Every structure is written in structure tokens, then in C-alpha cells.
Amino acid sequence: MLGEATAFFKNLGAARAIIVLFLLFLLVVAYVQGLPVTTLISNSLTRTGMNGILVLAMVPSIQAGLGLNFGLPVGIICGLMGLVLAMEWELGGFTALSVSLAIGCVLALGAGYLYGYMLNHVKGQEMMVGTYAGFSVVAGMCMFWVMAPLHNPKLIWVVGGSGLRVTTALNEAFSRVLDRFIMVKVMGVEVSVSLLGFFALACAAVALFGRTPRGVAMRVAGDNPAFATACGINVDAARMMGAILSTVLGAVGIVVYAQSFGFVQLYLAPLMMAFPAVAAVLIGGANTRRATVVHAVIGALLFQTLLTIALPVTQTVIQGDMSEVARMVISNGMILYALTRGRGES
Amino acid sequence: MSVATKPARGRWTPADVLNREALSRNAVPVMFVCLCTAGVLCSGRSMAFLTQEAVIRLARNSFLVLSLIIPVTAGLGLNFVIVLGAMAGQAGLFAVTHYKIPGMPGFLAAILIALPLSVGLGLLAAYVLNRARGREMIAGMILGYFMNGIYQFVFLFMFGTVFPVRNPDLVLPQGMGLRNTVELKYMKYALDNLLTLNLGGIAIPLATLAASAAACVAIRALYRTKLGQDLRAVGQSMHIAEVSGIDVDRTRTTAIVLSTVLAAIGQIIFLQNIGTVNTYNSHEQVGTFAIAALLVGGATVVKATVGQAILGTILFHILFIVSPHAGQRLMGNPQVGEYFRVFVAYGIIGVALFLHALERARRR
Numbered sequence: 278m279l280g281e282a283t284a285f286f287k288n289l290g291a292a293r294a295i296i297v298l299f300l301l302f303l304l305v306v307a308y309v310q311g312l313p314v315t316t317l318i319s320n321s322l323t324r325t326g327m328n329g330i331l332v333l334a335m336v337p338s339i340q341a342g343l344g345l346n347f348g349l350p351v352g353i354i355c356g357l358m359g360l361v362l363a364m365e366w367e368l369g370g371f372t373a374l375s376v377s378l379a380i381g382c383v384l385a386l387g388a389g390y391l392y393g394y395m396l397n398h399v400k401g402q403e404m405m406v407g408t409y410a411g412f413s414v415v416a417g418m419c420m421f422w423v424m425a426p427l428h429n430p431k432l433i434w435v436v437g438g439s440g441l442r443v444t445t446a447l448n449e450a451f452s453r454v455l456d457r458f459i460m461v462k463v464m465g466v467e468v469s470v471s472l473l474g475f476f477a478l479a480c481a482a483v484a485l486f487g488r489t490p491r492g493v494a495m496r497v498a499g500d501n502p503a504f505a506t507a508c509g510i511n512v513d514a515a516r517m518m519g520a521i522l523s524t525v526l527g528a529v530g531i532v533v534y535a536q537s538f539g540f541v542q543l544y545l546a547p548l549m550m551a552f553p554a555v556a557a558v559l560i561g562g563a564n565t566r567r568a569t570v571v572h573a574v575i576g577a578l579l580f581q582t583l584l585t586i587a588l589p590v591t592q593t594v595i596q597g598d599m600s601e602v603a604r605m606v607i608s609n610g611m612i613l614y615a616l617t618r619g620r621g622e623s
Numbered sequence: 624m625s626v627a628t629k630p631a632r633g634r635w636t637p638a639d640v641l642n643r644e645a646l647s648r649n650a651v652p653v654m655f656v657c658l659c660t661a662g663v664l665c666s667g668r669s670m671a672f673l674t675q676e677a678v679i680r681l682a683r684n685s686f687l688v689l690s691l692i693i694p695v696t697a698g699l700g701l702n703f704v705i706v707l708g709a710m711a712g713q714a715g716l717f718a719v720t721h722y723k724i725p726g727m728p729g730f731l732a733a734i735l736i737a738l739p740l741s742v743g744l745g746l747l748a749a750y751v752l753n754r755a756r757g758r759e760m761i762a763g764m765i766l767g768y769f770m771n772g773i774y775q776f777v778f779l780f781m782f783g784t785v786f787p788v789r790n791p792d793l794v795l796p797q798g799m800g801l802r803n804t805v806e807l808k809y810m811k812y813a814l815d816n817l818l819t820l821n822l823g824g825i826a827i828p829l830a831t832l833a834a835s836a837a838a839c840v841a842i843r844a845l846y847r848t849k850l851g852q853d854l855r856a857v858g859q860s861m862h863i864a865e866v867s868g869i870d871v872d873r874t875r876t877t878a879i880v881l882s883t884v885l886a887a888i889g890q891i892i893f894l895q896n897i898g899t900v901n902t903y904n905s906h907e908q909v910g911t912f913a914i915a916a917l918l919v920g921g922a923t924v925v926k927a928t929v930g931q932a933i934l935g936t937i938l939f940h941i942l943f944i945v946s947p948h949a950g951q952r953l954m955g956n957p958q959v960g961e962y963f964r965v966f967v968a969y970g971i972i973g974v975a976l977f978l979h980a981l982e983r984a985r986r987r
Contacts, residue, residue: 401757402976409973423962616761618754
């Protein structure tokens with residue numbers, strides 16, 4: 278029993294073992310303090326499903342040798358476009374979801390192509406260039422949101438009659454459509470099977486793609502470009518594949534996130550959205566050169582559970598909202614740790 | 624600023640000045656001069672208003688922009704770490720507000736308090752950046768976000784609890800945490816009002832401008848010293864510098880610490896003009912805007928001069944002043960202009976990084 282436990286933690290790695298133990302400790306404190314533990318767990322699972330695909334988007338980028346995809350907002354903007362159009366046309370339910378996903382993916386294919394084309398010209402500096410590509414796209418799109426030729430009164434400001442609102446609530450039929458589809462209650466813990474199932478499907482798709490010839494080529498190109506070239510693999514095309522896949526997952530991720538959240542946030546909201554996703558995949562055990570789907574799943578689960586549970590628990594001990602500060606320190610500390618170890622050039 | 628080589632005939636013609644090489648080398652400032660001119664014409668504001676605003680903004684922002692130059696020379700790229708210096712500067716300002724030190728003594732005391740803090744933070748930053756060779760910029764940026772979390776923890780949770788401060792000017796009513804905005808009642812305009820020249824209705828804060836001028840002179844003087852040569856050598860090639868007996872890590876550390884200290888002073892100069900500290904936001908954008916201003920002046924990731932810093936500050940801030948007005952007049956919406964300037968700030972950094980990476984990838 279003890280041996281099995283040690284083996285489990287050894288597999289998990291020290292950092293993850295500490296986080297798991299800390300989470301268990303938090304849950305015990307929550308139970309002792311009389312907090313509803315079942316609600317905490319179901320919230321954690323919902324948030325994992327909500328953020329999971331954005332975390333998953335890091336995997337193809339790292340595998341293709343592009344490093345951590347700080348340019349995730351490029352994909353997020355495409356997904357937001359899909360959401361906004363679905364709302365403009367007053368769609369609801371699964372129609373709205375599929376239309377947003379379809380528009381988001383189509384736009385992300387194009388945007389991902391351009392993004393990949395740019396990254397292929399800046400080998401070795403992908404992360405920094407990607408960060409500012411994402412920032413620029415978000416800031417540039419702000420001007421579009423102000424002037425967008427959309428007319429649905431639910432989307433635009435009441436005063437002035439033009440310009441999209443900063444935050445818009447999804448309509449009743451669209452909001453949480455994927456979450457509500459299949460809900461299961463196990464021992465008091467409410468779980469949305471459909472939301473987690475969709476995340477699992479996305480993970481399976483990325484994992485399966487990794488086993489196709491193209492996927493293998495992508496990973497080899499990311500791992501060792503010189504070797505890949507010698508094997509006759511087109512390294513640039515493989516990197517392009519990684520960029521496009523990551524951008525498309527970013528678009529899908531934000532649509533799933535928004536339907537679960539119930540709101541669409543425009544303007545500067547997507548600016549920093551890459552950072553929690555980057556931190557999560559690193560917490561899951563990835564580094565700037567190696568990442569698997571399992572890292573994304575473990576990372577999303579641990580990071581989101583930590584954020585969900587830590588807030589109410591610390592509130593019973595310390596007054597004031599510590600969660601924002603904790604999130605900043607943990608996520609950026611994790612990224613900093615990943616950047617300062619390993620090879621100098623990325 | 625570079626000028627075209629002298630033509631063979633020995634006489635300058637406009638075509639020589641505007642030859643392709645010179646233009647492409649100065650493409651960014653030229654483009655921004657055009658953009659600013661268009662913005663000024665579209666904004667419909669009087670020249671007096673624009674000049675006054677430009678002078679104020681040059682005085683309060685140039686020092687921060689100047690703090691970026693040394694790390695560029697040392698090959699560390701655009702130094703996003705100046706955010707840490709800004710935090711140190713703000714800590715100094717909180718202290719003098721707490722002890723109610725007025726005017727110029729308050730200004731100097733704030734610098735004195737910020738000095739050791741910024742040296743410490745600079746050393747920490749240098750430690751991190753030396754471990755992240757080849758990706759200093761992204762590491763510096765993330766370090767800024769990370770330290771922002773620590774900063775918030777210190778001033779939101781340790782203030783009033785660990786540090787027993789009860790001053791209602793600073794502490795939130797519940798006795799813990801610093802107020803969201805701290806008014807610098809005692810030392811607002813401390814430096815600006817020291818010596819003001821009124822020139823045709825335009826007030827020029829001479830002392831503040833003199834501080835920036837002093838920084839310019841100091842940076843140029845630094846480059847003539849042994850340390851300055853070392854900085855340059857390290858910036859050109861770490862490997863060659865190492866072989867020729869320069870302690871590379873130490874030189875890089877010096878560059879970062881100097882930059883952080885200058886940024887702390889710069890932030891104090893900036894905020895004595897603004898008059899209030901947004902405790903949790905004032906420092907966040909410091910890096911982005913200062914870097915954007917430097918790049919607008921024609922600097923690159925590997926080369927920056929004091930002239931580019933000053934020119935960039937002027938151009939970037941003229942654009943900042945006119946874009947909401949121009950947005951209002953052209954699009955009927957001031958928000959377009961406001962987002963436009965945010966876009967310019969991020970976009971110019973993005974383009975500069977892209978061009979630098981392109982150059983580096985091509986050279987390999």
C-alpha cells in the first residue's frame with residue numbers, strides 16, 4: 278500500500294505531489310470548517326471542463342517546437358467572433374454552439390496559418406513574438422468591437438446605439454447549453470458529463486492526431502529539427518500544423534468557456550487569457566519543450582481545483598480575497614520556473 | 624539619427640537626404656512623425672494646448688524611457704523589469720506620504736527609500752535573467768507579473784497587519800491593505816514647481832526636464848568608462864566578452880540594477896506630476912508604454928540611444944494626446960482613438976520584436 282503510494286507520487290513528480298497533498302489538506306480544512314465539500318468538488322470539475330481545452334491548446338504548440346503558446350488570444354478572438362455572430366443572429370441551444378464553433382474554427386484556420394507563417398520566420402523567439410502578436414491582435418480588435426457593424430440591441434450599448442458591450446450575457450437557451458445537456462449527481466457531487474465528455478473528446482482528438490503520420494512528423498520536428506530534416510520531414514510545415522492546431526483549440530476553448538460562464542467578454546478581457554493556460558500545462562508537468570495530453574488534463578484539473586478550493590478555504594482563515602493574488606503568484610511563478618531552467622535558447 | 628553619406632558632387636540635395644537607406648533606417652520615426660502630424664491636424668486642438676501637453680508629458684515620462692537604454696546596450700533587450708523599479712519608487716512614495724514629508728525633502732526622501740529597494744529588486748531580476756539567457760525579455764515580462772502578485776500581497780494583506788500602519792490616508796477603513804488610490808498631498812509637483820519657466824503661456828517645468836537631461840548626460844558619460852565598454856562588449860557577443868576576460872554575468876547584473884534604480888527614480892518623477900498613486904495599477908503599464916515610446920523613436924532590441932528615447936517620448940505622447948480627439952472627429956467615437964493608442968503601444972513592440980527575431984533567424 279505504502280509502496281504503491283510512493284510509486285504513484287514518483288510518477289506524478291514532486292511538484293504535482295505537493296499540490297495534490299496541499300489540495301487534500303485544503304479539502305480537510307474545508308470539511309472541518311463546515312464548508313460544503315461536495316459543492317467545492319463539483320465546481321472544481323466544472324471549471325476544469327470550462328478551461329481544459331484552452332490548456333490543451335498548449336500541447337500541439339509545444340510538441341511542434343513553438344514553445345508555450347502565449348499567442349493564444351489569436352485563437353480566442355476567432356472563437357469570440359463566432360460567439361458574437363451567433364448572438365447577433367439570436368441563435369440558441371446547440372445551434373448556437375455549433376455555429377459559434379464552426380465560425381470560430383474556420384477563422385482560426387486562417388488566423389493560425391498566418392500566425393504559424395509568422396512564427397516560422399522567428400525561430401528561437403516564438404514566445405516573445407507570440408505574446409505581442411496576441412496583445413496586438415486583442416488591442417486591434419478592440420477598435421473593431423467599437424465599430425462593429427452589428428445591430429442586435431442585446432449586444433450593443435444601450436446609450437449611443439453602436440459599439441459592442443464589454444460583457445454580454447448569453448441568452449437563456451445558449452447559456453450553459455453544453456453543461457446542462459447531461460448532468461449526473463454522484464454522492465452529492467454534481468458533474469456535467471457532457472462538458473467533461475467534450476473535453477475528453479478534444480483530448481482524444483489531439484492524442485489520436487499525435488499517432489497519425491502527420492502528428493508524429495510534427496513531434497519529431499519539434500523535438501529535433503535537424504533530425505527531422507534528415508528524415509525528410511518538412512519542419513516548417515510541421516510547425517505550421519502545430520500553430521494552426523493550437524489556434525483552433527484556442528477558438529474551441531473560448532466557446533466552451535463562454536457557454537459555461539454564461540457571458541462573452543470582449544475588448545481587453547482576452548489579453549491575459551494565455552497565461553493561466555500556460556501555467557496550468559506547466560503545473561501538469563510539461564516544460565517548454567515537452568508536453569502531452571496527460572499534462573494538460575492533470576494541469577487543468579490541479580490548477581482549477583486549487584483556484585476553486587483555495588479561495589473559500591483561505592477566506593475562513595484570513596479575511597479578504599486572496600485568490601487573485603494567489604493566482605498571480607502561482608501561475609507566473611510556475612511560468613518563470615519553466616523559463617529559467619533547461620536550455621538557454623528555446 | 625543617421626544621415627545619408629555625403630554625395631560625390633559635394634552638395635546636398637533633398638534626394639540624398641531622403642535616399643532609401645536613410646529612410647529605411649529611420650522608417651519608424653518617420654512614420655510616426657507622419658502619423659502625429661495627421662493626428663494633430665485631425666484633432667482640431669490648438670497648438671498651445673498640444674505643446675503644453677507635450678511638454679508636461681515629456682517631462683514626466685522621459686526619465687522612465689531613459690532607464691531602458693542601458694540593458695539594450697548590454698544585450699538584454701527591452702527591459703520589462705523596470706516594472707520592479709516602479710514598484711520600489713511607489714513604496715518610497717507611500718513612505719513619505721505616511722511620514723508627511725512635504726515638497727522637495729519628500730521627493731528626495733522617496734528616492735532615498737526607493738534606492739535600496741530597487742537595488743535589491745534589480746539584483747533579484749538580474750539573477751532570474753541570467754538564468755534565462757536567450758529569453759530574457761519573456762522572462763522579464765513574466766517576472767514583472769509575478770512580482771506584481773508579491774507587491775499586491777505586501778500592500779493588500781501585510782499592510783496594517785505585519786506593518787503596523789494606522790494612517791487613514793493610506794490604510795483602508797478595515798485596517799488592512801493600502802487604499803486603491805493614495806493622494807500625494809504633501810509632495811505633489813515637488814520637482815515640477817521647483818523651477819518653472821513660463822514661455823508664451825506655456826509652463827515649462829525646467830527642474831524636471833533638467834533631471835532627464837542629467838540622466839542623458841550620465842548615460843553618455845557611462846559609455847565612455849570601462850564599465851560602459853564592458854556593457855557594449857557583452858551586448859555585442861557574450862562569448863567574445865567572456866573570452867576577453869569580462870565577467871559577463873556581473874556586467875549584465877550591473878546593467879539591470881542601474882536600469883531598475885533609474886526606473887524607480889523615473890516613477891517617482893512621473894507620480895509627483897500625476898499627484899495620485901493608483902496603488903494597484905500605476906506600475907502595471909509602465910514597462911509597455913516606456914518600451915513603446917523608446918521604439919517609436921527608432922530604437923531596436925539591440926540599439927538604443929538617448930536621442931531616440933527623447934524623440935520617441937515626444938512622438939508617442941503626441942499620438943497619445945491627439946488620438947482620442949482625432950477618433951472623436953473622424954469616427955465620432957473617442958473610444959476608437961483610445962483603443963488605437965493601446966494598439967499602437969502593443970503593435971510597435973510586436974513589430975520591433977518580429978523584426979529583431981527575423982534578423983536573428985536570418986543571420987544563423
